[in-house]
Amino acid sequence: MVSKSKPAPAKNASTSKKAPETRGNGDELHQQAGGSHPALTTNEGGIVSDNQNSLKVGERGPVLLEDFVLREKITHFDHERIPERIVHARGSAAHGYFELTKSLKKHTTARILTEVGEKTPVFVRFSTVAGGAGSVDTPRDVRGFAVKFYTKEGNWDLVGNNIPVFFIQDAMKFPDLVHAVKMEPDRGFPQAATAHDTFWDFISLSPESIHMIMWAMSDRTIPRSLRMMEGFGVHSFRLVDADGKSTFVKFHWRPKLGLQSTVWDEAVKLAGADPDFHRRDLFEAIQGGQHPEWELGVQLFTEEDAAAFPFDHLDATKLIPEELVPVKIVGRMVLDRWPDNFFAETEQVAFCPSHIVPGIDFSNDPLLQGRLFSYLDTQLSRLGSPNFAQLPINAPKCPFANQQRDGHMQHHVPKGRVAYEPSSLQGDSPREDTRRGLRSFPAQEQGQRGRIRAESFADHYSQARLFFRSQTPFEQAHMASALVFELSKVETPHVREAMVGHFRHVDETLARRVADGLALDTLPPAPPANAPVIDMPPSPALQIIGKMKRTLEGRTVGILIDDGSDGAAIAKVRKAVESAGAVVKIVAPKLGGAKLADGKRLAANGQLAGTPSVNFDAVAVVLSSEAAAKLKSESAAIDFLRDAFGHLKAIALDEGGRQLFDTAGLVADDGVFGTKSVDAFVNGAKTRYFAREAKVRMLA
Numbered sequence: 001m002v003s004k005s006k007p008a009p010a011k012n013a014s015t016s017k018k019a020p021e022t023r024g025n026g027d028e029l030h031q032q033a034g035g036s037h038p039a040l041t042t043n044e045g046g047i048v049s050d051n052q053n054s055l056k057v058g059e060r061g062p063v064l065l066e067d068f069v070l071r072e073k074i075t076h077f078d079h080e081r082i083p084e085r086i087v088h089a090r091g092s093a094a095h096g097y098f099e100l101t102k103s104l105k106k107h108t109t110a111r112i113l114t115e116v117g118e119k120t121p122v123f124v125r126f127s128t129v130a131g132g133a134g135s136v137d138t139p140r141d142v143r144g145f146a147v148k149f150y151t152k153e154g155n156w157d158l159v160g161n162n163i164p165v166f167f168i169q170d171a172m173k174f175p176d177l178v179h180a181v182k183m184e185p186d187r188g189f190p191q192a193a194t195a196h197d198t199f200w201d202f203i204s205l206s207p208e209s210i211h212m213i214m215w216a217m218s219d220r221t222i223p224r225s226l227r228m229m230e231g232f233g234v235h236s237f238r239l240v241d242a243d244g245k246s247t248f249v250k251f252h253w254r255p256k257l258g259l260q261s262t263v264w265d266e267a268v269k270l271a272g273a274d275p276d277f278h279r280r281d282l283f284e285a286i287q288g289g290q291h292p293e294w295e296l297g298v299q300l301f302t303e304e305d306a307a308a309f310p311f312d313h314l315d316a317t318k319l320i321p322e323e324l325v326p327v328k329i330v331g332r333m334v335l336d337r338w339p340d341n342f343f344a345e346t347e348q349v350a351f352c353p354s355h356i357v358p359g360i361d362f363s364n365d366p367l368l369q370g371r372l373f374s375y376l377d378t379q380l381s382r383l384g385s386p387n388f389a390q391l392p393i394n395a396p397k398c399p400f401a402n403q404q405r406d407g408h409m410q411h412h413v414p415k416g417r418v419a420y421e422p423s424s425l426q427g428d429s430p431r432e433d434t435r436r437g438l439r440s441f442p443a444q445e446q447g448q449r450g451r452i453r454a455e456s457f458a459d460h461y462s463q464a465r466l467f468f469r470s471q472t473p474f475e476q477a478h479m480a481s482a483l484v485f486e487l488s489k490v491e492t493p494h495v496r497e498a499m500v501g502h503f504r505h506v507d508e509t510l511a512r513r514v515a516d517g518l519a520l521d522t523l524p525p526a527p528p529a530n531a532p533v534i535d536m537p538p539s540p541a542l543q544i545i546g547k548m549k550r551t552l553e554g555r556t557v558g559i560l561i562d563d564g565s566d567g568a569a570i571a572k573v574r575k576a577v578e579s580a581g582a583v584v585k586i587v588a589p590k591l592g593g594a595k596l597a598d599g600k601r602l603a604a605n606g607q608l609a610g611t612p613s614v615n616f617d618a619v620a621v622v623l624s625s626e627a628a629a630k631l632k633s634e635s636a637a638i639d640f641l642r643d644a645f646g647h648l649k650a651i652a653l654d655e656g657g658r659q660l661f662d663t664a665g666l667v668a669d670d671g672v673f674g675t676k677s678v679d680a681f682v683n684g685a686k687t688r689y690f691a692r693e694a695k696v697r698m699l700a
């Protein structure tokens, strides 16, 4: 006999406090008999009597085609996926608000930049670039940083990255760049990685990419958390004031928690330990009330200022050093609400750099100009209809009206006869407004038509040199090692050699370190440079280590315990860590926790085998001698300490912890503390121990 019994209704697992949407009027007819759950219905509202069994002839007979309930359910399921983004497919997003702290009234009419204290809702999506939607969170990759401001004057999308420059100067090259970085078309790998032949082949033949390559090989592309990244609008935009005067602007986001990155070995291990590391981190921070926050900064400059720069600001492979044009902080952005539904919001959000508001305008950056076309175009294939703007996540939160009509999935039901303009038949049909409307800056443009690359875009190496020479020695070593790692995955010798040739223009010592790491006997020749390479004064603002904040805020400390651990020592560490603004997670061989020395059981947040120390910013190990002896033969416990040490983290140890530390063959340094000196540990955990690195790995 086939069972017709129904499983108990699952508890609503939604994180939202709102009641699940009932889609319908929720009238008495549609209440489940005798319960508080709404009745399960078809899309047409018909109440479903059996959601477990399809309609059959007899118990073991064929299923009937007339089972429209089954067909509707399966058909909908078959069409659940939409095309993932061609780039930036893997992303995580959150809601929040932007608040202006300093008015830019002198420069723009855009209300969002003139009304101090006004809060504007935002939706922010962070992403990796190269991998598919299901790829891991921690590959070496640029991160997208896209902000949709729902302003009172319409939506403004600032679609940026966590790096202030880009690989190419002209949109014409974008499909080539992306084809080169994505998995190779004949073999279908590697996923989410630049470390392969086609990427480096393209780069070796595109010297304009070398500056961006310096950034991509720095620790900027292996961030510790999405909450600890900077963001950049990249291109120059224009601010336009009430008199029509324009000022150029570059936008910057500064994380309140400071910049922080992982080390490469940690990023690689995180990919296995938690493929969703960044998404989970953002989710847990927001759900836990630690709302991530950024400052908005602007670099403002005039056409005349720009003429004096030793580079062209319209070239997206160049940045404007802060020493040349300071970054003024004008606002703050807080992310305080996780989306209710991943697909409806994070997947369906459609960012377009062409979405601006009056008072903001574009520059002639040829990369930006290409983007103004691309994003609208891609939404049509991704979301399937020009009506994507009507989706709740995309719709403006200010009034909007026009004569655009119909199309797939039209949600609006416009009233009246008039769907055109000019018209005289309907008093309430929308009209243009020359006073308040979007206006383009009336720049004078002239010149010869042609497929031309500006002379002023010719210098590809000076800013690459500026970036490399501005880094601390630790960061330079990470960059050289990243290059050796990446190029060691390249099978074609001439591609590796061509890259080393380019580095000779950046910095001869860098080229030598990479050549040495690849075991090249001679330094390949440098290719001819199109323009003389100039030395600019180093810019410490380009470092990460220099911009790390000494803080434990927003960080996580893991405490490894087992049966017999000292409860008082654990409590002391927890208290000190929590009062420094960090979260504590207990790790034990068994999830149910451990029976402490005082007989009480302490539950764990993670089982040791599945919770390695890469999950944490610092660790404490509190163990009885017996447990330490037992864990000597548990590689997860040994690796817990070895990795924490190797990833340059602070470590606190009690007696038993110290025994395990010795078993792991580690030698204490100034980043290793006793659990008795909790304050020293908490203070020490606010940073990483870069000087330790020379003891744990051979860097290029």
Ligand code: HDE
Pocket (backbone or CB within 6 Å): 085, 086, 087, 088, 091, 125, 126, 127, 143, 144, 145, 146, 159, 160, 161, 166, 170, 171, 172, 174, 232, 233, 234, 235, 316, 349, 350, 351, 367, 368, 370, 371, 374, 375, 376, 378, 379
């Ligand atoms: Fe994008 N980019 N891009 N890009 N980009 C897309 O739009 C494109 C560029 C950036 O979270 C696509 O909706 C071209 C620079 C972010 O939904 C696509 C060019 C910067 C996101 C597209 C660039 C970015 C995208 C893919 C060269 C930093 C994710 C799906 C002219 C300033 C937005 C989509 C999100 C997404 C095209 C270069 C940032 C195909 C043609 C430079 C953050 O339209």
